[in-house]
Amino acid sequence: MAKPQLPKDFLWGYATASYQIEGAPHEDGRADSIWDTFCRIPGKIADGTNGDVACDSYHRYKEDVALLKQLGAMAYRFSVSWSRVIPLGGRKDPVNKAGLQYYLDLIDELHANGIIPMVTIFHWDLPQALYDRYGGFLNQEEYVQDYVHYARVLFEAMGSKVKYWITYNEPWCSTVLGYSIGQFAPGHTSDRAKSSVGDSSTEPFLAGHNILVSHGAAVKLYRDEFKAKDGGMIGITLNGDWAMPWDADDPKDVEACQRKLEFSIAWFGDPIYKGTYPASMRKQLGKRLPEFTEDERKLVQGSNDFYGMNTYCANYIKHKPEPPAHEDFSGNVEILLEDKNGTPVGPETQSPWLQPNPQGFRKLIKWISDRFDRPMIYVTENGTSLKGENDLSKDQILKDDFRAEYFRGYVNALAEAVTHDNVDCKGYMAWSLMDNFEWAEGYETRFGVTYVDYKGGQQRMPKESAKVVAELFNTLCVA
């Protein structure tokens, strides 16, 4: 069998997100996002912290670009803070030139260093003003226009310098964690509270629906007015992890795995590639899942130039008894870290949900490729947090064999999928360039290939894994 390889022009690099690294929440006119507000609610963030300083990248972006260059990265995926660019968020609100300039400077610095920018338009930090005005994603009429206007501001300002656009990062997290469970901003749980009443608990699905429509509308704008001139591509990034049956001999568990994948990935992927929600979701949710009008479907179907894939782990999946609970979002399944025989998914990590399983990654990317008819795929996030990393000495942290081993497993599995499974993957962005604010887990959890000494002057120190990632791609990208 041929040796696993990746294409010579394979695009690899690192990813980050605005709220997790920038800090400077009120500098140069930036206004609050829902994450600024959410972090102030006692108990929401494990260590009581917030993104006020984070990695201070707003002031240190040149240092961070130099770091990318030092690590050999070809590309850098970062996100734009909407409330830095349009502090109040709306289409009639003023654009903040100073905020926009930060991103233009960052992009220029990247180009000056030969690094290709990949821009995420939205990575969770919705302007607080839009949530206060009309509930954010819940109001389609207002929200879609505001989002498309924001996207236009970015396309106009940066379009000539950016060839890779991502409309949304992981809408599953924004909807389920943000608009139902309350684990993420804006912590909107009102609908869940009345979830036992009839056909309520529709809000996460409505939020998801409106996100899809706004994605489609922004893609249409890009294709109508910018794509030909600027020569770029645009797509959405979806998250999802591989599902393995808890009892491989139980057809109900095997079927439950498909449902779990459909409820996480196909929820958003099917409308984009097929024009409808998955049948399993319609069956379980009925009218609680919106229907696409003909106009909406036209906007959403076919709206990906590429598929952005985020994945971290795998899970064992066990079916649950019928009928599904009203507040269920996973396809009526139980998500487990061990199978029937006590075999774990993989070694433990700091984030409790994240057990590595490289062969699961190979199967998942093939599943995505098959389901969506072989889209061009960019892995836009993949990485790990090592258990107890924050308690180790600096020397120990810098020798992160665990993370190095994770990347060896995952990147080789990717090369196998490309070489043997006919998967069209053109790029891979590791999460993350550096340790940063890990949302509800605060700073306890570190995902970086670079250590950030938050208390010691924000020094950045590459860990062993950064070297391993570069070696992997230098060796594999020869096809």
Ligand code: PNW
């Ligand atoms: C992703 N889950 O988040 C995000 O895109 C990143 O911003 C984040 O830092 C990274 O993965 C690591 O967590 C997720 O609970 C957070 O399933 C939680 C889940 C999935 C993705």
